[in-house]
Amino acid sequence: MELFQLTAHELAEMLKKNEISAEEITRSVFERIHAVEDQVRAYVTVTEEAAYQKARGIDGEKREGKGAGPLAGIPAGLKDNFCTRGVRTTCSSRMLENFVPPYSATVVEKLAAAGAVFTGKLNMDEFAMGSSTETSAFFQTRNPWNLDCVPGGSSGGAAAAVAAGEAVYALGSDTGGSIRQPASFCGIVGLKPTYGLVSRFGLVAFASSLDQIGPLTKDVRDCALVLNAIAGHDPLDSTSVPGPVPDYTSYLASDIKGVKVGVPREFFGEGLDPGVKEVVQAAVNQLAQLGAVVEECSFPHAEYALPCYYIIAPAEASSNLARYDGVRYGFRATPEKGGNYDLLEMYMRTRSEGFGPEVKRRIMLGTYALSSGYYDAYYLKALKLRTLIKQDFNRLFDQFDVVVSPTSPTPPFRFGEKAGNPLVMYLSDVYTIPVNLAGIPALSLPCGFVEGLPVGLQIMAPAFGEGTLLKVAHAFEQSKPYHLARPRLKGEAAEKGLAHAREMSRGGK
C-alpha cells in the first residue's frame, strides 16, 4: 500500500520507528492530490508549500529528539469554513471568495500544535447548506467511489479527500448531518461530537445551537486520536463545556458483550432504500453476534425532527448571515456602470449577488419564521418539538447504551437527481438531524455496500458518550473491516481491500 492510503495511526507508528519521514508522507499525499484531484475535485485551496515546510519542521524536531504526538507530521485537510490565519477561507461562497482571516479557529490551532500538516481547504456546500456539495459556488466535488455520484454534503470535499487518499484525515462541521452523511456516502468514519465538546471559535457559523466540529477519518482509531486533539474547553467559545477530556483511544475495544443497542423502528420505515436497509440490518445483526443485546424500540417524534430542523436551522442562519453586508469583509457589489447606490441598495445588491440560491432560500425561510406574527407558529413551535425530541432520546438512553440507524436513507445519489427539489434533498438528512437537535454525539461507520457504493451505520449515544460510540464502532470495524476498502479511481487496479469488502457484503467472511 502507498503511504497516502494508510491511516494516521499507521503512519505515526512508521514515523516513530524512523521508517519514513513526515516529508515523505506529505509528498505521497500531494502526489496523490496531483494525480486524482482532476477527477475528485475536493480542494478549494491547496497549501502545498506551507505543508512541506511544516513537515520538514516536524522531521527536524524529531531529529532533535523532541517528542511528537500521534498526529505530528500527518497531513490533514480542513473544510473551508474553518478560519485559517493567512489562508483564504471561502465557505465555498462568492461572498467570501477572497476572505483571508486574520486568526485561526481553535480546532486549527489545536491541530497545528499537535503537529498536523495542513494540506488545504476542502470544498463544501455554500455556508454548509446542502447535502450533496452541489451548492458550492465554485465546483462540484465527486464521489471517489463513483464519479457520477455526489460525495454527500456539506462536508463533501472533506469526505471525498479522505476516501481518495488526498488527506489522511479531515475536519468537517455537522449542523444536521454534514459530517456523517458524506462519511457514509464516501465509505469513511465521521463523528459529530456532543454539542459543546469541541470549540466552535473560528468556525463560520451556520446555525449556532446545532453546529459542531468533528473528524472524518479512515478508521475508528484515527477518529479517537483526532477527537483527543480537538476536544476540550475553550474560553473563546461560551458554549464550550468545561471539564476533563478522557483519552478516547482507551475506549477502543473488540468486546461489546452486554452493550444494550436500541433499534428505533421509525428509522427503518418508509423512505428507506431496500438495499441500504438490508446492509444496515446485517450490521445490526453483527452487533448481536459480537455479544450486544439488540432490541427494537420506538422514537415516537422521529417524523417531526426534519420540519423542526428546517425551521430552527434557517432561523439561526438568517441571523448569522446578517453579518454579510459588504462593509467589513467579503464581497461587495459594485454600482451600475457610472451610477451610485445608497447604503440599503449596497446591502441588498451585495447579498443578492454574493449568496447562492440555497443560502438565499434558507435566509428567506428563517426570516419568515422569525418575523412578527409567525414567530410563535413556526419558531417557538419548533423549539417545543425540539424538547420532545430530546425527551425521546432521554427515554431511549435510560434503556440503551447506544441507538443505531442507517446514516442516510439512500446510497450516494447522482448529480442533479435531487437538486431541483429542496424538500427531497432535505430528506437526505432525516436520520441525522434528530441528533443535532438533541445535542448528542453520533458516528457514521462504513457497514457495507449497495451496488458498489458505501453504506453507513449511524451509532448514537447520550451526551458525552463518545467513548461508548468509539467502543461499539471499533468492535464492529474489527469484525467487519469494510473500512479497508478503497475506491478505485480512473487508471487504478482494484484494491485487494475492495474485493474483500465486496465479498463480505455478499455475506461471506
Next chain:
Amino acid sequence: MKLSREEVEHVALLARLDLKEEEKERFRAQLSSILEYAEMLNRLDTNNVDPTYHVLPLQNVSRPDKARESLLREEVLRNAPERVAGYFKVPRIL
C-alpha cells in the same frame, strides 16, 4: 401555508435580499411547500411543553474582565472591500 408574492417581497426586504422576478416566483413556490410540510408540527399539542433554545445547561458564562490584545487594525481592514484612513468606507448616507 401558501405565500403570496407580496409576502415574498416583504420577507426579502427584511432579509436585505434584492430578488429577481424569477427568484420571487421560485421562492414563493418552494417556501410555500416547505412551510406546508412544516405545518405537520401543528398536529401535536405542545401547550405544556417548554421550548429548548439550547441543549446545554450552561448559564451566565463569563470570563475575568481583563484587557487582552485585539487583532491589529491593519489586518482587520485588509479584508474590507473599501477603506479609508483606518475606517471602513460605505456609500454616503446623507
